[in-house]
Amino acid sequence: MERFTVSLDAELAQQFEQLMAQRGYSNRSEAVRDLIREQLQQEQLQPNAAIPTYGVGSLTYVYNHHERELSSRVTAAHHNHHDLVVAMQHVHLDHDNCLETVIVKGNVFAVQAFAHRVTSSAGVRHGKLHMIPVQVQTMQHSHGQAPYAQPFSHAHFRPIN
Incomplete structure (x- = not known):
């Protein structure tokens, strides 16, 4: 875990405290982490022809x-x-x-x-x-119980953290 300090003017800090209360956050760290995750997700969804998203x-x-x-x-x-x-x-x-x-x-x-x-x-x-x-991973494994288990290839969609 890395720590860093953020300074906010009084009005912005008060608005942030209100947002935390509305969303039910118990601490600022988790609220800031969620805001950062949300912004990073939006950036990852921006079209980029070179890398399929x-x-x-x-x-x-x-x-x-x-x-x-x-x-x-x-x-x-x-x-x-x-x-x-x-x-x-x-x-x-x-x-x-x-x-x-x-x-x-x-x-x-x-x-x-x-x-x-x-x-x-x-x-x-x-x-x-x-x-x-999400990240797409092509997986191959058996589904079902022996002797009916058959190799099966399909995609797993894993959320990006």
Whole structure:
């Protein structure tokens, strides 16, 4: 563990104390660590063509299901990006509006493009993509019990600390 000192003006220190109280932090060190982690995650999710970045996350959006062919367009986008879409939950908010949350994983460029395609569709009112950067490791091991165990190769997505 490394220690360092940070000086804050009185107003900023008071705002930081309020933030800590709102989020339930018991000490400043953990609050500062979380803020640093959050900023580093955002930096890791910035597009970099030289190094592919992978992430997991959720895309949440609200739309009016009466909008002409919107459900079909959104479903087509999900099918066209089946490599990115892991699961989806659909909630009826009222007689007109629905909320969908889509769990996504994959190349950050591709996930962001998919999210923009969905949220920019006419009839989608609100949309937000939340991503967490991950390391992708291709693993090969057996699943199941002998004698039915078979070698299986797949990707593990591990959050970046």
